[in-house]
Amino acid sequence: MSQTRVIDPVGVLFGVALPVLAAASMLFLAHLWEPRLPDEVATHWGVSGPDSFGPVESSAWTMALLVVLVGGGCCAIAALARSLLMMRRYMLVMGLGVTGLMVATYVAVLGSQLDVADAAQTTFPTWSIAVGTIAGAAVGWLGAALLRDGRERIPATQPPAPDLPRGPVESPLVDRVGIGAGTTVVLLGLILVPTVLVCAVADSWWPSVLVAAFAVLVVSLLRFTVIVDEDGIRVRNLATDAVLYDLDEIVGADVTETRPFQDWGGWGLRVKGRGRYGLVTTSGPAVVVTIASGHVFTVTSARAGELAGALNTLADRRGANAPTDATGLTEPSS
Known part of the structure; x- marks a missing residue:
């Protein structure tokens, strides 16, 4: 349900x-x-x-x-x-x-x-x-x-296209994307230090509390963990699964080059047209995952090739293990 x-x-x-x-x-x-x-x-x-x-x-x-x-x-x-x-x-x-x-x-x-x-x-x-x-x-x-994810899940009926990348499966394949610890400290410093100085001059400290909460929210939008395993691909943020696509609904994964501002209009979670989502935190390679329901999910990652190859290999195994009907065609998994 x-x-x-x-x-x-x-x-x-x-x-x-x-x-x-x-x-x-x-x-x-x-x-x-x-x-x-x-x-x-x-x-x-x-x-x-x-x-x-x-x-x-x-x-x-x-x-x-x-x-x-x-x-x-x-x-x-x-x-x-x-x-x-x-x-x-x-x-x-x-x-x-x-x-x-x-x-x-x-x-x-x-x-x-x-x-x-x-x-x-x-x-x-x-x-x-x-x-x-x-x-x-x-x-x-x-x-x-x-909150619970109630989006429509449609099973993919065919394995990924032969021209899509394949690769070894290291399960789970984990990649931490977005800004690193050093950049996080610098970013927080750029936000909080001027705020503290202004508060000290104004002799009013309440704005620092508000800015600190805002800074934590901004940083959380730029730090994610991408996990690929036998269940599919998921993105974790602040100790919860923020994005989750099951292996059974993945049509295929490819690699592309993307730029946050030129291609998506900014950093973080972005939307570009109906069903096209991007988790873009840097310029460079990105894995593009196509879902049977029509979603296209793009994640920037230095390990985009590994992520795409592992997803397609896992999806191939899904097809090999799926039951077939009388004509020999793969039946959708329930």
């Missing part, structure tokens, strides 16, 4: 129901606190303090709609079980991170104005941005780990 599921219940819970519940909670809290708030609450702060005010009810509805449309809009794809699992996971984390930011900030803003006669004398609770973003992203990672 999981292979034919269209909607992922976990995705519905975290990607749809949670943002809606968060928005409803904001409306309820604003209604509950309204008697203790000024007639017009501060809704925006400038350099010198609050510079925009409005009724609490209208501000609550505005923020609630933003949570549903922006936060919920980002992570709603998590509910679509047949979309690429890795994309669903990242969109869920980002969407709930945005949701957490907006909810925590709005609640903190209202809380800072409770029992205050003049909202113009209040200060903006900057800490809420970091706290909300990290809390929302953490809930997003929890939901992401629980």
Whole structure:
């Protein structure tokens, strides 16, 4: 059933129901606190303090709609079980991170104005941005780990074409792609060091927490482990299988040269047309895996030839072991 599921219940819970519940909670809290708030609450702060005010009810509805449309809009794809699992996971984390930011900030803003006669004398609770973003992203990672891949799986009925590369099978064949440990340290330093210096000058440390969480997300998008074995090909990221194609559904694997920006428009997980996905972290060789369902998955790797050869050899064995019908043609595996 999981292979034919269209909607992922976990995705519905975290990607749809949670943002809606968060928005409803904001409306309820604003209604509950309204008697203790000024007639017009501060809704925006400038350099010198609050510079925009409005009724609490209208501000609550505005923020609630933003949570549903922006936060919920980002992570709603998590509910679509047949979309690429890795994309669903990242969109869920980002969407709930945005949701957490907006909810925590709005609640903190209202809380800072409770029992205050003049909202113009209040200060903006900057800490809420970091706290909300990290809390929302953490809930997003929890939901992401629980998502299941429900994309349609169609078995390949023929072995890979004879002109595709073959090679010895070292099972499992493991390759770590993306930036290395040294580059990771440099990248984190380029992001975090300037942030710490700015925070020190401004005597405000909350932005460093927010930037650190963002830096971890960026680095995770550039470090992956590709594994080829008797089960097929899978890509692991942050201790979970982010992409998985079974051996039975692989039509064939080839090697090509690719460039992240020129060919894919950037680094990391990319989409280029319907069903064409790329995990591109460097310029150079890449293994291109064609799937019977119509997906074409490209992964940049210095060992692209080995990966493609091993996949095709394993797929040949799959064909040799498959049952045949009365005409001698290979029957699709169930």
